[in-house]
Amino acid sequence: MGNYAKIANTGKQRVVIIGGGFAGVELAKSLQDADLQVVLIDKQNYHTFQPLLYQVATAGLEADSIIHPFRKIFLKQKNFYFRLAEVERVDTALQVVETSIGLIKYDYLMIATGATSNFFGDPQMEKHAIAMKSIDDALEIRNTILYNFEKSLQLDDEEQRNSLMDYVIVGGGPTGVELAGALSELRKHVFPKDYSELDFREMDIHLIQSGPLLLKGMSAEASAKALEYLERFGVKVWLNKRVKSYDGYTVLLDSGEKIITRTLFWAAGVTGAPIAGIRPESVLRGNRLQVDVFNRVVGYSNVFAIGDIAAMVTEENPQGHPMLAQPALQQGKLLGKNLMRLRAGEALLPFDYNDNGAMATIGRNHAVADLKLFKKEYKSQGFFAWFIWMFVHLVSIVGFRNKLEVMVDWVWAYFTYDTGNRLIVGKKHLNHPVEKTIISKTVE
Amino acid sequence: MGNYAKIANTGKQRVVIIGGGFAGVELAKSLQDADLQVVLIDKQNYHTFQPLLYQVATAGLEADSIIHPFRKIFLKQKNFYFRLAEVERVDTALQVVETSIGLIKYDYLMIATGATSNFFGDPQMEKHAIAMKSIDDALEIRNTILYNFEKSLQLDDEEQRNSLMDYVIVGGGPTGVELAGALSELRKHVFPKDYSELDFREMDIHLIQSGPLLLKGMSAEASAKALEYLERFGVKVWLNKRVKSYDGYTVLLDSGEKIITRTLFWAAGVTGAPIAGIRPESVLRGNRLQVDVFNRVVGYSNVFAIGDIAAMVTEENPQGHPMLAQPALQQGKLLGKNLMRLRAGEALLPFDYNDNGAMATIGRNHAVADLKLFKKEYKSQGFFAWFIWMFVHLVSIVGFRNKLEVMVDWVWAYFTYDTGNRLIVGKKHLNHPVEKTIISKTVE
Numbered sequence: 001m002g003n004y005a006k007i008a009n010t011g012k013q014r015v016v017i018i019g020g021g022f023a024g025v026e027l028a029k030s031l032q033d034a035d036l037q038v039v040l041i042d043k044q045n046y047h048t049f050q051p052l053l054y055q056v057a058t059a060g061l062e063a064d065s066i067i068h069p070f071r072k073i074f075l076k077q078k079n080f081y082f083r084l085a086e087v088e089r090v091d092t093a094l095q096v097v098e099t100s101i102g103l104i105k106y107d108y109l110m111i112a113t114g115a116t117s118n119f120f121g122d123p124q125m126e127k128h129a130i131a132m133k134s135i136d137d138a139l140e141i142r143n144t145i146l147y148n149f150e151k152s153l154q155l156d157d158e159e160q161r162n163s164l165m166d167y168v169i170v171g172g173g174p175t176g177v178e179l180a181g182a183l184s185e186l187r188k189h190v191f192p193k194d195y196s197e198l199d200f201r202e203m204d205i206h207l208i209q210s211g212p213l214l215l216k217g218m219s220a221e222a223s224a225k226a227l228e229y230l231e232r233f234g235v236k237v238w239l240n241k242r243v244k245s246y247d248g249y250t251v252l253l254d255s256g257e258k259i260i261t262r263t264l265f266w267a268a269g270v271t272g273a274p275i276a277g278i279r280p281e282s283v284l285r286g287n288r289l290q291v292d293v294f295n296r297v298v299g300y301s302n303v304f305a306i307g308d309i310a311a312m313v314t315e316e317n318p319q320g321h322p323m324l325a326q327p328a329l330q331q332g333k334l335l336g337k338n339l340m341r342l343r344a345g346e347a348l349l350p351f352d353y354n355d356n357g358a359m360a361t362i363g364r365n366h367a368v369a370d371l372k373l374f375k376k377e378y379k380s381q382g383f384f385a386w387f388i389w390m391f392v393h394l395v396s397i398v399g400f401r402n403k404l405e406v407m408v409d410w411v412w413a414y415f416t417y418d419t420g421n422r423l424i425v426g427k428k429h430l431n432h433p434v435e436k437t438i439i440s441k442t443v444e
Numbered sequence: 445m446g447n448y449a450k451i452a453n454t455g456k457q458r459v460v461i462i463g464g465g466f467a468g469v470e471l472a473k474s475l476q477d478a479d480l481q482v483v484l485i486d487k488q489n490y491h492t493f494q495p496l497l498y499q500v501a502t503a504g505l506e507a508d509s510i511i512h513p514f515r516k517i518f519l520k521q522k523n524f525y526f527r528l529a530e531v532e533r534v535d536t537a538l539q540v541v542e543t544s545i546g547l548i549k550y551d552y553l554m555i556a557t558g559a560t561s562n563f564f565g566d567p568q569m570e571k572h573a574i575a576m577k578s579i580d581d582a583l584e585i586r587n588t589i590l591y592n593f594e595k596s597l598q599l600d601d602e603e604q605r606n607s608l609m610d611y612v613i614v615g616g617g618p619t620g621v622e623l624a625g626a627l628s629e630l631r632k633h634v635f636p637k638d639y640s641e642l643d644f645r646e647m648d649i650h651l652i653q654s655g656p657l658l659l660k661g662m663s664a665e666a667s668a669k670a671l672e673y674l675e676r677f678g679v680k681v682w683l684n685k686r687v688k689s690y691d692g693y694t695v696l697l698d699s700g701e702k703i704i705t706r707t708l709f710w711a712a713g714v715t716g717a718p719i720a721g722i723r724p725e726s727v728l729r730g731n732r733l734q735v736d737v738f739n740r741v742v743g744y745s746n747v748f749a750i751g752d753i754a755a756m757v758t759e760e761n762p763q764g765h766p767m768l769a770q771p772a773l774q775q776g777k778l779l780g781k782n783l784m785r786l787r788a789g790e791a792l793l794p795f796d797y798n799d800n801g802a803m804a805t806i807g808r809n810h811a812v813a814d815l816k817l818f819k820k821e822y823k824s825q826g827f828f829a830w831f832i833w834m835f836v837h838l839v840s841i842v843g844f845r846n847k848l849e850v851m852v853d854w855v856w857a858y859f860t861y862d863t864g865n866r867l868i869v870g871k872k873h874l875n876h877p878v879e880k881t882i883i884s885k886t887v888e
Contacts, residue, residue: 008641081641146489156450
């Protein structure tokens with residue numbers, strides 16, 4: 001056993017929250033008046049507003065606008081302590097978390113580690129596909145897209161050029177649909193101006209969905225309209241197709257078709273990101289932790305899980321709740337309340353998911369929304385849904401300054417048909433692996 | 445010889461500009477109506493507004509606000525071509541530039557490669573000191589500062605903690621003075637709120653200047669006031685001291701004093717960044733290229749140099765012009781005009797530097813300015829100078845959107861005493877080398 005990380009001993013019981021996503025932040029906030037020491041551990045020093053990551057990836061928003069440093073969020077919360085660290089494992093017998101900065105003792109452990117991309121055990125796909133789970137991923141995607149065009153300028157061979165200009169998105173859920181919409185928007189309004197030397201009729205955007213419907217889980221109207229919008233914007237939607245393999249150049253579909261691209265975005269599924277040290281009996285399929293209706297991990301008295309990592313298996317929800325922001329926020333909030341009840345000897349309140357519906361945007365002026373308000377359902381597609389989508393995301397993003405920045409960026413983009421600064425960050429892209437691959441491909 | 449890079453043959457003579465700093469961009473702009481093909485080569489896809497880099501480094505501005513992609517700047521210039529590439533060397537006999545994307549032929553070669561940090565041949569300093577020449581450097585500095593505090597939280601040993609909390613800036617020119625001022629501002633208004641677990645009386649900011657005056661080259665009043673302001677803000681200014689050595693931990697001064705710090709900023713001098721293939725007789729001390737009064741590199745008929753890399757040695761300027769934005773902008777503009785005159789068979793106009801003065805800001809409400817307007821000199825220190833400084837920088841920054849962003853950030857910071865998002869970008873800082881050094885130091 002190593003040394004203990006240095007955290008003031010305040011004489012209070014200590015709640016350790018692993019992960020500062022929607023669930024972890026909401027939980028920490030809801031404990032602001034608790035007579036406890038709240039320690040949040042994250043490997044980034046900021047919270048990320050994940051629903052808008054795809055806009056950072058497509059240069060629509062600046063990275064800084066959708067993140068909020070934890071220390072800023074909790075500036076006024078006296079019982080809050082942040083530690084920038086990576087968690088290695090937990091020891092539930094000794095009640096310690098082993099981290100990159102040392103051991104951290106806990107009285108209550110709150111696991112809010114979220115989800116990670118699920119490549120369904122395909123190592124080749126994992127190696128070549130691009131996922132979008134973090135700001136770093138989003139910036140990497142932005143770099144890749146911009147660099148691909150710079151590189152395309154140098155190629156005479158049509159297949160080689162197309163391999164850089166064409167994009168394949170796997171997964172027709174909200175992320176895949178929104179990314180496809182944003183790319184088609186850029187193809188129409190932004191890229192042709194920046195790269196007048198390229199012919200953007202050559203740029204293809206493919207969206208591959210294994211089932212018959214886009215936005216599975218939303219209404220039939222929403223699915224149908226999303227498909228209609230995407231096709232209107234020139235996205236090639238492949239329904240009922242699965243990707244069999246991808247070697248970084250050729251996408252092979254189960255139906256035999258091949259698509260050539262150097263850029264495949266993986267939005268086809270996520271899996272829980274559990275931590276070592278939790279008893280295997282509590283880890284369900286999909287790597288999620290089985291919790292009771294109070295979000296307590298089955299088999300423990302003082303270990304809880306919330307958000308994407310938690311699977312609250314009930315008759316209504318045999319798979320647990322959807323891995324989305326809403327259940328995470330609601331579970332985080334309730335768990336804070338329940339922890340205080342627990343310590344006061346009061347009965348715990350079971351979690352009751354209040355589903356407010358779902359929505360997705362597909363380029364300028366177009367979105368689909370299935371809303372549930374006061375137990376009534378409202379369906380909307382088109383301009384009004386798009387407006388609602390913007391409003392909901394604006395009010396949800398953390399921090400007034402971020403709201404302002406996002407709004408200014410959106411208004412700017414709307415009226416100028418231009419997006420934010422399209423800069424390639426970092427030096428490595430000058431010697432991007434793509435270049436070497438191209439050379440070897442050409443030689444073959 | 446390798447292959448040629450792919451650039452359309454427009455049938456026009458080709459001007460190749462290497463480097464998109466102030467000089468290169470201004471030159472390309474001034475050639476917008478020329479019957480020439482203008483090719484700009486840069487290793488970034490954006491222009492950087494260098495005078496505000498220190499604000500990015502100190503989290504005062506977002507990186508995106510002070511850069512502008514070349515393709516956006518030249519969106520409407522038909523004869524302009526951008527290529528993202530690294531220049532390896534030039535062959536002036538064959539009239540080609542050898543780059544990472546292939547050979548590029550030129551009729552006129554314009555060298556605008558700027559300057560790089562001068563460590564005066566001290567490899568240990570070069571290894572351990574942090575320079576600030578690019579957006580990547582600035583972000584690296586921001587990361588380092590924020591990470592240092594996260595790390596300090598874990599240390600009991602006072603010397604170890606101070607090595608992370610203290611900063612040494614070498615060089616009392618505008619960059620050093622402005623960086624010291626910005627750091628003292630953060631120490632006063634921002635860091636103590638974010639890191640309430642740390643005692644910021646422990647944080648020392650040292651500014652080391654080899655000569656007796658700060659802001660050498662400015663008026664005696666400006667130098668004196670800059671010193672007064674910095675000392676008022678608690679910066680420890682060391683005049684007439686030189687750094688003898690720095691091993692990443694101990695700064696040894698020539699007078700024998702030692703300062704412990706893991707973060708030393710190098711702002712003590714720059715040197716030209718010449719390219720291979722230029723005849724050595726034209727490379728002067730300080731690695732600058734000797735040019736005549738038309739910015740033509742001595743010994744060539746069709747090779748020119750502008751900005752920091754150019755040394756126009758005259759009786760008035762035995763060292764060439766100061767390595768600043770103003771001479772670069774003015775030389776770039778005049779060279780564009782002269783190139784058109786040259787091709788029209790007209791006499792070239794000699795460069796006549798119009799010195800508008802200099803200024804530096806030292807934290808909120810404080811700046812020093814020596815202005816020259818219509819041949820008259822105006823000196824100002826304090827709030828008015830600070831206001832002028834802001835105005836001049838706002839109007840100088842490229843792009844309306846950037847102006848707007850910078851202004852919003854400044855106004856926000858002014859009234860809230862808060863700065864932009866303080867995020868640590870990238871993953872590497874979790875396993876920052878600092879950590880390893882600390883461990884080894886502790887063991888010693």
